[in-house]
Amino acid sequence: MTVGIIGYGRFGKFAAKLIAKRANVLVYDMNMRPKQFPRRIRSATLQKASSQSIVILAVPVSSLQQALRSIVPYLQPSTLVLDVCAVKVKPVEWMKTILPEDVSILGTHPLFGPDSAQASIKGHRVFICPVRIQRELLRHVIRQLKAAGLVVNTISPEEHDKMIAETLFLTQYIGRLVGKAGLRRHAFSTKSYTDLMKIITITDNDTRELFRDMLLYNPHAKQVLKRLLRAETHVLNELY
Numbered sequence: 001m002t003v004g005i006i007g008y009g010r011f012g013k014f015a016a017k018l019i020a021k022r023a024n025v026l027v028y029d030m031n032m033r034p035k036q037f038p039r040r041i042r043s044a045t046l047q048k049a050s051s052q053s054i055v056i057l058a059v060p061v062s063s064l065q066q067a068l069r070s071i072v073p074y075l076q077p078s079t080l081v082l083d084v085c086a087v088k089v090k091p092v093e094w095m096k097t098i099l100p101e102d103v104s105i106l107g108t109h110p111l112f113g114p115d116s117a118q119a120s121i122k123g124h125r126v127f128i129c130p131v132r133i134q135r136e137l138l139r140h141v142i143r144q145l146k147a148a149g150l151v152v153n154t155i156s157p158e159e160h161d162k163m164i165a166e167t168l169f170l171t172q173y174i175g176r177l178v179g180k181a182g183l184r185r186h187a188f189s190t191k192s193y194t195d196l197m198k199i200i201t202i203t204d205n206d207t208r209e210l211f212r213d214m215l216l217y218n219p220h221a222k223q224v225l226k227r228l229l230r231a232e233t234h235v236l237n238e239l240y
Contacts, residue, residue: 004049005056006067008032010207011084012058014114016041018121018148019056026052050074057083061213064091068098080104080137086168086210087217088129088157096131105131106141107157109164110150115202122149129157165220172211173228175203 001023005016008029016025017038026044027037037043049055050071059067064085075081081103085091088107095105107129117124126145130138145152155163179200186193203211215221 001054002026002052003054003056004028004044004052005058006046006049006071007058007063008043009058009060010205011110011113014117015056015058015084015110022144022148046070047074051076052079054080054082057081060207060209061085061087061091061217062209065094065098068094072098072100075100075103077102078104080106080133080141082106082108084108084110086164086214088127088160088164090217092129092131092157101132104133104137106133106138107131109160111168113206115205120149123151124149125151125153127153127155127160129155129160161218162220164214165218165224169211169214169218169221170224170228171199172203172206172214173225175199176211179204 003019003023003025005012005019005025005027006029008016008027012027012029016027019025020038020040023040025041026049027041028044028046028049030046032043035043051074053076055071055075057064057067057071064083071081077100081095081099082105083091083095085107086109088109092105092107095107099105109127109129110124111126112121112124128142128145133141142152178196185197215225
């Protein structure tokens with residue numbers, strides 16, 4: 001089996017290496033330059049990568065609509081298309097609208113990445129949002145994910161975005177806020193401070209685009225941000 005991956009950024013590279021343990025991988029990225037690839041991973045044209053039986057869109061939310069339109073001419077009937085965006089309502093709407101009706105669609109969000117799952121993906125969680133997919137194919141995908149050691153949770157796009165706004169977006173916001181303050185690491189500190197420094201490291205490695213897209217395309221994130229700003233005012237009032 002060969003899997004096509006559109007987008008070879010930080011997560012695309014990570015996903016390609018994981019999938020290459022079980023299948024061949026063809027990757028396409030418009031910004032890709034000639035390079036040496038790990039075993040079972042090869043660069044390909046957009047047409048070739050998009051014509052595989054499974055196509056994974058590993059692009060930012062802001063680039064997803066353009067990516068969807070670019071692969072449509074090359075998709076085969078019954079192809080399974082997956083996204084890995086950290087937002088789900090909008091990507092699911094776009095996939096249903098743009099992709100042909102004979103293409104299977106599954107929204108996914110792996111709650112791990114190159115930092116948190118550097119040693120292993122076992123025990124890490126992945127959310128799936130079935131959009132347009134036959135029951136047996138969905139069962140097969142779930143079996144494969146579980147066989148890789150992942151914890152699989154089925155969730156609606158709306159439920160997903162509400163939860164992510166209060167977890168991932170909040171973590172990104174706090175990590176970037178504290179990071180911008182220029183606080184130093186200390187050899188001797190509390191465990192909570194050490195954990196906070198770990199959050200800063202992770203958010204520093206994630207792109208500004210990911211952070212911005214979570215706010216722009218997840219309305220629940222906007223609500224969380226407003227609550228945070230109101231809470232900051234209350235805390236400052238307690239101090240002064």
